Amino acid sequence: MLTVATGNKAVAAAVKDACPSVVAAYPITPQTEIVEQIAEYVTSGELKSQYIPVESEHSAMAACIGASITGVRTFTATSSHGLHYMHEMVNWAAGARLPIVMANVNRALGPGWNIWAEHTDAFQERDTGWLQVYVGSVQEAYDATLMAFRIAEHESVLLPVMVNLDGFLLSHSMHPLQSVEIRDFIPPIHLPHAIDTANPAGYGTLTGPDQYFRFRWDIERSMRDSVNVIRETEEDFRHRFGREYHPVEEYRCDDADVVVVAMGTLGKEAEVAVDLLRKEGVKAGSMRIRWFRPFPRLDLSGRDVVVIDRDYSFGFGGVIARSLAATEGAKPFSVIAGLGGQEVTYDDIAGFVRDRRPGEEFWFGVMPDV
Amino acid sequence: MSTRMRLAISRPTRGACGKTGSWRVFRPIVDLEKCNSCGICAMFCPDAAISEDLEIDLDFCKGCGICAHECPKKAIRMEREEK
Amino acid sequence: MTDIPREEYILKCTSACAGCSDSLTLRYVLKAAGPETVLVVPACCTSVIQGIYPQTAMNIPVYNVAFAAAAACASGMSAAFEAAGKKTNVIVYAGDGGTVDIGIQALSGAFERGANFLYICYDNEAYGNTGMQRSGATPAGARTTTTPAGKGQSKKDLDAIVAAHNPPYMATACASYPKDLFSKVQKALSIRGPKFIHVLAPCPPGWRYSSERSIEMGRLAVRSGMWILYEREYGKVTINGPSKAAMIRPIPLEDYLDAQGRFKGICPEAVAMLRSLAERNAKRLKREEEGIC
Amino acid sequence: MYEIRIHSRGGQGGVTAARLLALAAIRDGKYATACPFYGAERRGAPVVSYVRIDDHPIRVYSQIRHPDLVLILDTSVMDVVDVLNGMKPGGRVLVNATDHREMKGFPSFSVDLTGIALRENLVVAGNPILNTAVLGALAKMGIVTMESAKMAIQEMFSDKRNVTAAEAAYAELVA
Known part of the structure; x- marks a missing residue:
């Protein structure tokens, strides 16, 4: 219903x-x-x-x-x-x-x-x-x-x-x-190592x-x-x-020169920014990482990458940006934004893309505006 | 249980902790003349190393001496292990 | 007199210290519970004496779990068995550290919720597994590795804390009285809801006495009034025979203290604390038994 | 995309009004989202909720900066909040009031939702319930159809007086 x-x-x-x-x-x-x-x-x-x-x-x-x-x-x-x-x-x-x-x-x-x-x-x-x-x-x-x-x-x-x-x-x-009628979409649970008094064992x-x-x-x-x-x-x-999901949700990435990578609601809001940028003639796309573990592969080759991290690993960097640097060799423009619910709009995201500085880290709202 | 080793599940095994009889410094010796088979030694053995027939399993007896100490007839004495 | 089954549920044998009263207690707990039982064991001596993977001496399912988690784990387990329509006994078997200190919140929560399992605390009055550091259950005056001059505070009154949750059944026990222990476990398991048994567990290396005296040490504790055997069923207290006798004619407290190296050189103030605590407990329980409280 | 900002006080039902409005829009076959902005406010404090209605799935989560419509459930909020902040050119205002309010040139509509709620005896814990009546007013303004508004109300509330209140607001609003 x-x-x-x-x-x-x-x-x-x-x-x-x-x-x-x-x-x-x-x-x-x-x-x-x-x-x-x-x-x-x-x-x-x-x-x-x-x-x-x-x-x-x-x-x-x-x-x-x-x-x-x-x-x-x-x-x-x-x-x-x-x-x-x-x-x-x-x-x-x-x-x-x-x-x-x-x-x-x-x-x-x-x-x-x-x-x-x-x-x-x-x-x-x-x-x-x-x-x-x-x-x-x-x-x-x-x-x-x-x-x-x-x-x-x-x-x-x-x-x-x-x-x-x-x-x-x-x-x-x-x-x-x-909602859906799940029927047998989730089979009955079977845990092969379930505890069983008929077959005693010591766990851990x-x-x-x-x-x-x-x-x-x-x-x-x-x-x-x-x-x-x-x-x-x-x-x-x-x-x-009828609803389609993938580990990474790509949006207008096929011919994109620059890709915004984000997660959660920011990943959706980024799509609106992409539409805005496309209207300006910027060939932008977005990738919303859905599965963070196992960490997915992203096709970032030959593209500028703007990563928005709503997180931070102190003394290291934005976790997604650093992860993509490690797994894909990306040199993203690493934006730290949205911490503690900080408001980030699609206009802001479009701004990150327009003024991107690959390889740098930028704290939105803290450092001088891009 | 699948053959795959997913987690540490240990199976009940006699001697799982080795033959703890080797820990002994003192060995219980039963004086059958004095023993009246009351079973108190078996009752108090922390490791159940004394059988119903009051045989002491020296493979596992750690030599704690509770049996000797609790025996009302003083029928068990602890003697230094000869190694 | 209760007939104690011959079956043993611990295969020869665990790697417990020689003369360990925890092992002896567990023998009787499992005899009383029988094979349709799962034991939940948080970090304590019992978690390390079962054997090393892939072998265990325990011939009953044992779920070893994190230190603070036993009571919560057991409440989840008993709910799951109930959901599956199984009548499996769930027994937490935890040391004093995992009960009076780090595990007290989970214990309190599970008892307040009326979870259906038996919690057994075997109490050797210190963190025995890690080499005898003080716990909230260490009595005044006892020397541990973290109270080298003797503990300056009294033993935490765990039983009063548990009693405040009004469980349908709670009792104290000691492996020096195995039949009493056995029948208390049986009785506890026949009752629905949260049950609690607090077992004094004399510890040869921790209390510093020689291993053959473990049973004697428990008896001395009871006879001196330092440990009182009683049950509280639906709020009604019954003081058990050995403690009744001890209340009439106790042995001197020193007989208990002098037998243990941990109390060597105990100061008179600590002895007074121990004595007054024992007297207060006895008085309170007697009044409760008589229905005056 | 049509964006609506609702100003009310905690406990007045602004959040429920947003939800009802989104549900009504969905019953009209559109896409809609409703989003309360939660601060640390408690009952009585000024609160804001947002509703977005569109013909396409909505991917915007940030707060509404440029509303097409501002709805004011409690006029006293206007003393402390700039309710017209960021108003889109041509934007409209709906006010819960007995009299007409001048809104710096923006078309403004008034309806006495409190009066309607009191008349229908829609009072919970001393608070008149405005969130069902307001749907009638919004239907009159063409934001949702009256049919869908009634449907949404009936899905969330069994008490028939809620529909009566919406009908009254529909009739009383001069659009």
């Missing part, structure tokens, strides 16, 4: 449709509405889940871990400080090979208190072994959450998936939302240096295998429901 929903409600609706057996979550702005809506679904009986209103995010992830290892589907949601409070267990979930799905509403980190969008929270979890997808619309929040369950639970993945949506810009924005006992690295390698092997699973899942999704 076509309706209007916030990003948070869209995530909750997808969770209802995927029907996890256990949901454990703790509220935090701007994720709260997800937790509230799931609680309502459970109370009304629309969602037949065990809902555990835990006392902290650390416990939210720990409860999902305890539930998931029994072989059932699990979900949680968090944001920012909550994500980092559960950081230990975020690592644990991946190492334990548990296909937990988590929505993270991207938000800045204090101090000072800031509840608005930034990607640094999730980027700081990038080395944990979680797959990470960043969405650009409310519809995509719903679609990506559904696909996250199927991808996480796929036998050649069996890793947790984090669905990221920009705080307020998506979590609280109301867009059209078309002491593991020596001669063995430990094997399990780390298997996380990486699964991360690489997930590329195909993601492709296959997104293809089947398009086939069944």
